[in-house]
Amino acid sequence: MWMPPPDFPVQLTHTISVTETVRDGNCLFIKMVTPVIRTVDLRSDTVTKPTESMRSAMAKAEVDDDVLGNDPTALVLERVVAEIAGKEAAMFVPSGSMGNLISVLVHCDERGSEVILGDDSHIHIYENGGVSSLGGVHPRTVKNEEDGTMEISSIEAAVRSPKGDLHYPVTKLICLENTQANCGGRCLPIEYIDKVGELAKKHGLKLHIDGARIFNASVALGVPVKRIVQAADSVSV
Numbered sequence: 001m002w003m004p005p006p007d008f009p010v011q012l013t014h015t016i017s018v019t020e021t022v023r024d025g026n027c028l029f030i031k032m033v034t035p036v037i038r039t040v041d042l043r044s045d046t047v048t049k050p051t052e053s054m055r056s057a058m059a060k061a062e063v064d065d066d067v068l069g070n071d072p073t074a075l076v077l078e079r080v081v082a083e084i085a086g087k088e089a090a091m092f093v094p095s096g097s098m099g100n101l102i103s104v105l106v107h108c109d110e111r112g113s114e115v116i117l118g119d120d121s122h123i124h125i126y127e128n129g130g131v132s133s134l135g136g137v138h139p140r141t142v143k144n145e146e147d148g149t150m151e152i153s154s155i156e157a158a159v160r161s162p163k164g165d166l167h168y169p170v171t172k173l174i175c176l177e178n179t180q181a182n183c184g185g186r187c188l189p190i191e192y193i194d195k196v197g198e199l200a201k202k203h204g205l206k207l208h209i210d211g212a213r214i215f216n217a218s219v220a221l222g223v224p225v226k227r228i229v230q231a232a233d234s235v236s237v
């Protein structure tokens, strides 16, 4: 698990006191109740735990053989997520890293393919180099700017010409991450994603979005997920 370095710039635990509003006739009093200390762990959203109702929903879920296509809960989940993402279909996998890996390998369908991705992206830094070790896919990094984007001109400069030197790998895919975790959870604007989508099409490439926090981006931008990922050929959520 990732642990913050000693000089990590945010306060990791946060203590709050709770107040209570009390009505007495026409008067409203704010009263300090016995101070309650709640510790909010801000290292990562991944340290949150399922609530009782989430555990109960999991325990009571109707299950069957998913490989044979008989698991009703997995089928509903996949249908709902496909609708939310505005894509033809969805596949349930146990982790975000696996979703990213499968997506990259689907698009980079020959060994020696190349993927263009952010130098601060989760796929590049935190996924054990799976795209290269398991898929034979070569990562070509482009600098992530502070706002989480990669300069469009830098992405375009990284695309290998199909008529180029035969020693080059073959560019097949561009990956974006929204929100971009290592850039402080910044949202990529829709216009930016659309432009990267156009660039991908222009060069006959696919676009994958690592949407581990796409629902946060949707709330922050006030835009449905399906619009955010409209230009993408795949998205992991």
Ligand SMILES: Cc1ncc(COP(=O)(O)O)c(C=O)c1O
Residues within 6 Å of the ligand: 046, 094, 095, 096, 097, 098, 100, 122, 123, 177, 181, 210, 212, 213
């Ligand atoms: C941006 C991003 N992508 C992918 C993942 C991988 O998810 P998982 O831990 O489920 O493999 C994470 C995990 O936090 C993430 O932050």
